[in-house]
Amino acid sequence: MTETTDKQDYSSTLYLPQTEFPMRAGLPQKEPELVERWKKMDLYKRLRASAAGREKFVLHDGPPYANGNIHIGHALNKILKDVITRSFQMRGFDSNYVPGWDCHGLPIEWKIEEKYREKGKNKDEVPVNEFRKECRDFASGWIKVQAEEFRRLGIEGDFDNPYTTMNFHAEARIAGELLKIAKSGQLYRGSKPVMWSVVERTALAEAEVEYAEVESDTIWVKFPVGGAGSLSDAFVVIWTTTPWTIPGNRAISFSSKIGYGLYEVTAAANEFGPQPGEKLIFADKLAAECFAKAKLEFTRLRDVKAEELAAITCAHPLKGLAGGYDFAVPLLDGDHVTDDAGTGFVHTAPGHGREDFDAWMANARELEARGISSKIPFTVGDDGFYTEDAPGFGPSAEGGAARVMDDNGKKGDANKRVIEALIAANTLFARGRIKHEYPHSWRSKKPVIFRNTPQWFVTMDKDFGDGSTLRSRALSAIDDTRFVPAGGQNRLRAMIENRPDWVLSRQRAWGVPIAIFADEKGEILVDDAVNARIIAAFEAEGADAWFAEGAKERFLAGRDDQDRWTMVKDILDVWFDSGSTHTFTLEDRPDLKWPADVYLEGSDQHRGWFHSSLLESCATRGRAPYKAVVTHGFTMDEQGRKMSKSLGNTVVPQDVMAQSGADILRLWVMNTDYGEDQRLGKTILQTNIDAYRKIRNTIRWMLGTLAHDTGDAFAYADLPDLEKLMLNRLAELDRLVREGYDAFDFKRITRALTDFANVELSAFYFDIRKDALYCDAPSSARRRAALYVIRKLFDCIVLWFAPMLPFTTEEAWLSRNPQAESVHLEQFPTIPAEWLNPALDEKWVKIRKVRSVVTGALEVERKDKRIGSSLEAAPVVHVADAALLAALDGVDMAEICITSAISVVKGEGPAEAFRLPEVAGVAVEPKLAEGRKCARSWRITPDVGSDPDYPEVSARDAAALRELAAVQG
Structure with a gap:
């Protein structure tokens, strides 16, 4: 090759990263496209088909109320649920998520009444079932709105077939559960002081009040x-x-x-x-x-x-x-x-x-x-x-x-x-x-009064005939339940220990009626034929059947004592509705199972849904409808204040998704101690945006590097130690990730994976291997081994993050595997047992200690402008510690420290040498590398120009260029 005065541009000869996976995420634009892709491909059904025959894992959805746009509490709640169901799905379970909605009750009824008042109409002058239809239509509209908002968050579930408490089958089952309790003698009419809302004209339960x-x-x-x-x-x-x-x-x-x-x-x-x-x-x-x-x-x-x-x-x-x-x-x-x-x-x-x-x-x-x-x-x-x-x-x-x-x-x-x-x-x-x-009242925000009224109650302390009471059954069930955090157990126990009888009746119109007949003394009609007719009518027509003209005669047909019995027109407490959801979802849907593996809601649900579900199930089945209860706290602003519109400190999930993306919101949830109250605001969001960028850039670099992957397989024994070290870390992380998902400890997983990506990959392994990956010849075993390990790193990191960051991981997975259907149809990787190598890890702890002293010494040289980059250095490393010296045997420390050369010498080293107090027995003398700078790799070596055909590069690079030329023909 004839030498010229012009320097050749060698960038085209390097295996530099190449990828269309953008550095700027553009999540607000990309995420809706992926949501539509998942809808079009029917990802939910694909998930169900792929999981057919596996053991079921069921998280039962606590139903949100269908009366408005979702808020940050909804987002926190649904993201946690989604991460749980996805993580079990990707670990060999059939983890089906069925979303649900609470549709009955006062808030919806109140909205319809407000419309009436605006028009000068009187609710009591409207036929009750006409009024109920307006309530039903109102709830249906909001279910559609909330479902789309949840899907925009990346929530995957059976949104085409959710459960609702106003579904006819659900209303029939709710009424049936009440009839079971009545038949067991636990339901009674009593006159007791209850919390009464004058504003809303109804009794309230403890779960419906705030102080x-x-x-x-x-x-x-x-x-x-x-x-x-x-x-x-x-x-x-x-x-x-x-x-x-x-x-x-x-x-x-x-x-x-x-x-x-x-x-x-x-x-x-x-x-x-x-x-x-x-x-x-x-x-x-x-x-x-x-x-x-x-x-x-x-x-x-x-x-x-x-x-x-x-x-x-x-x-x-x-x-x-x-x-x-x-x-x-x-x-x-x-x-x-x-x-x-x-x-x-x-x-x-x-x-x-x-x-x-x-x-x-x-x-x-x-x-x-x-x-x-x-x-x-x-x-x-x-x-x-x-x-x-x-x-x-x-x-x-x-x-x-x-x-x-x-x-x-x-x-x-x-x-x-x-x-x-x-x-x-x-x-x-x-x-x-x-x-x-x-x-x-937590709905009207107005004070309540305590007043004695006739109401329908479920007794807490009447013997079922087997020596148990509802209270004793519930307390026993609490002992059998796993609580995360553990303190939830004592909280729920204290509530059950001290609670009064459960007042079920509400003096409203929208909901499931207390579908029983009673006489003047409060005796309840127990007639299996009558009950069967009630349930059949509700199944076919919904609870409206109770309020239809001629309902009494229809249900009591064939009885000659109809005059004795009066239809109870009170409405059931909505907590009884939601407490009964396990019956018409977990029991009745073949794609679910009873009891649920987990219920997850906010800490206020110890007196709400956890509580009512426990009582209802213990009254009718003798045990809780769940095996585990996971609780999250509430979201405060960055100063720890409650969010409110009046303070102007609310964070609206729709705004965050429009500005930054749902994956940013999801990463914030994953980084919180969700069991306690969390904080959120602009500064905290920005912190998560910065963390996300680092994760994304690590994934992007791997994608770019894997553009040159030849798909070579390596036997573990044939890998260099540095690659074995990375596989050992994957084996350790695999255990941590699986244990974290089992423990619902997402912050531990996120922190471990983020630190691994930033510290051990970007700042250590990738930094060391860039020279070999970019500059080595096509046939280089070192380069091909690194590509093999990066392939494993990419698969593990993307799959482990997939439950948490479904949009980003989907984009990355499809970029790497264009023919794949979805990352969410994959399973977590299986880690070979031989990858776990504690002895190797101990060795590299020592190597990295020595590396840290070298890095510290070079940083001083760079700061004082004696060198520009570490490749200009050829330090002498003095090692007095025998264990550290033994660990360096056979290790190319110049490669590990990213210098052009390095000398390792036994001994203490001169007094002026650089030392770190935390690494005893290591001293570093900074020296400049000898030779010329390679125009391709930028390493300074004496053999630059030793190959006459490639006078500007080192012997290694010259051989690589010759091989590349041969490959390219």
Whole structure:
């Protein structure tokens, strides 16, 4: 070859990466194309066909509510579910995901009512089934919207055949589950205080309320002691934050574990209220505080024993008002009474509180024996107005009925009128204001009240006949369930241990009715033929059949006692609907199984879906419908504040997908400790975008390099140690990835794979092997071995990431395998046992320690501008540590350190040599490489120009060029 003065461009002779996989992802444009591709190829059915005959793994979808666009909580939830189902599908299971929707209930009904009000229509004037059809249509519309939004997130499932609670078969099964409970004797009609929404005109369960701070009136009230005993001229003083419940008072609770005293007022600063000479009974611990509230001075007269308190009765503080309240108010010993706040006495209105009700009912028989009626009054109606059971405040009172709360959730005049009546009766001790947490409907966001109403309940503590109760069954099932995080078990257990009977009835129109017949006494008709007709009608026509004209006669056909029975028109609690989903999905669909392997929802579902599903299944099947419960927290903004439109700190998943892509959102989910509350905002999103770019660039480099892959196979024994080291890391990662997916620990997987890609591949293995991959001859065993290992690296990384980043991995897989159908139809790679080589790993830990000292020394040289790149160096490495020196035996350290040459010398090295404190026994003398710079590989070697045909390159590169020329003809 004739030498010329012009330098030749050797770039075309290098095996440089070549790929159409773009560096800029363009996810907002690419992802919708892939969604449409998956729809067109019917990926869901392909997945089912490919998994036929495998063991099933079932994650049962907790149904979102069909009434609006999805929010960031939906995105978090669905992404976690999708990653779980995909990961099991790719590990040899038939992991079918069936999405579902909760369709009944108040929020949808409320939306239709709002439309009616805008048009001046009255819901009650519209035929009920016409109204129900509008609710059904409303839910159907939102199901379609949400389904597309979920698919845009990359969620794969049976969106063409989801489950919905308003499906006719579902409604039939829900009704059937209720009939099973009724037949077992666990359903009963009772009169108990329930949380009642005046705004929504329905009872609410604990799962349907949230707590918010309110400011309330608070009063101290004097109850005159009756009889002729030593306390007959005294008053028992109670304290309450709900003055409106005073008309419902029927008892006072005290505790025999608290010390009480009789006190006398010695001076009063107020014109109204207690005056000198009045005697009052208080818990000793609280007396001084109470007297200070009323601006009184006092003296303590004596102890008041529990026996004295139990023996007395009081008069009602409103006695005589409108001719009412002329009954004795007994004192009841109760464990719920404390002396932490108040007076040490608890105003007991059994129609307005669970503890009040329990205390009253526990003493009902004894009270009746004492001539005290145990009847509980209904003092407040469903509209929040007092009834005639509240003399002086009901409809016949002067000025009409007082109201506790109006239709907008605003405080009525009840408190004011009760307080005025107490002042007039000289039974108000003191008054004030207090801020405290109070229950609100989570739908209307308005306060609720506690009121005694007839409702249908499932008992928690009635024996099934086998020695078990619903409570004991549920607690046993909790013990048999795996919880992730583990703390969820104690949380759910505490709720089940302390919960009251399950109130099922709602006074609404949209939902599955409590499809039973009952008589005046509350006895339920148990007739298998009637039940069969109900279920068959629901199956064919939906629950609308219950409200159709002539329904009673249709269902009771053939019975001669039809007049005895009344159709219950209350609607089932929607939590019963969702708690029954396991029946018409897991049990009834042949592509699923019962029980589910896992339920996954937010932590609020310990009192919601986890809870209701557990109770429903334990009531009808004796065990939980799930084997494991996985819980995630809530998404906060970057400052840890709750997201809200008013603060302007919400992150909308649709916006993130439009700007950055769904895979960015998915990567954020994978990088969170989802079991706790997570944070999200612009900065956190950008962090995940940066992390994504590094992952993508690693995949892109592998794709580009594999453009030159000849598909050679290598026996493990024939591979260089560096390639064996990478295979060892794949074997280690394979175990970590599989264990991580089993443990639902996605952050551990993501961190391990990201670190592997960035640190061990891009910054170590790829960096070392680029010279051989780009410059070695076509026949080079070193180059071909590296390509073989990169092929394995690509397959493993893309397949392991596929459940997490379905769009990016699909794009990469199809770029590498144009004839493939989808990466999601693949299985995780099988890792040969021989790849796991701990001894080799230990050796390379030592080699990399030495490398780190060399790299540190060269960085100083580069910083001080003595070299431009590491290829200009030929350092001398002094190794005094015998173990480190032995590890370097046979290793080309120049290749490993990416220098043109290197010398390894035994010994400590000169004092001025570079050292790292953390690597003892290694010192590096930086030296410049000798020779000329190869125009092709840029290595500096003495043999550049040794081949006369290729005077600008090293001998290695000259041989490669000659071989390339021969191959190219």
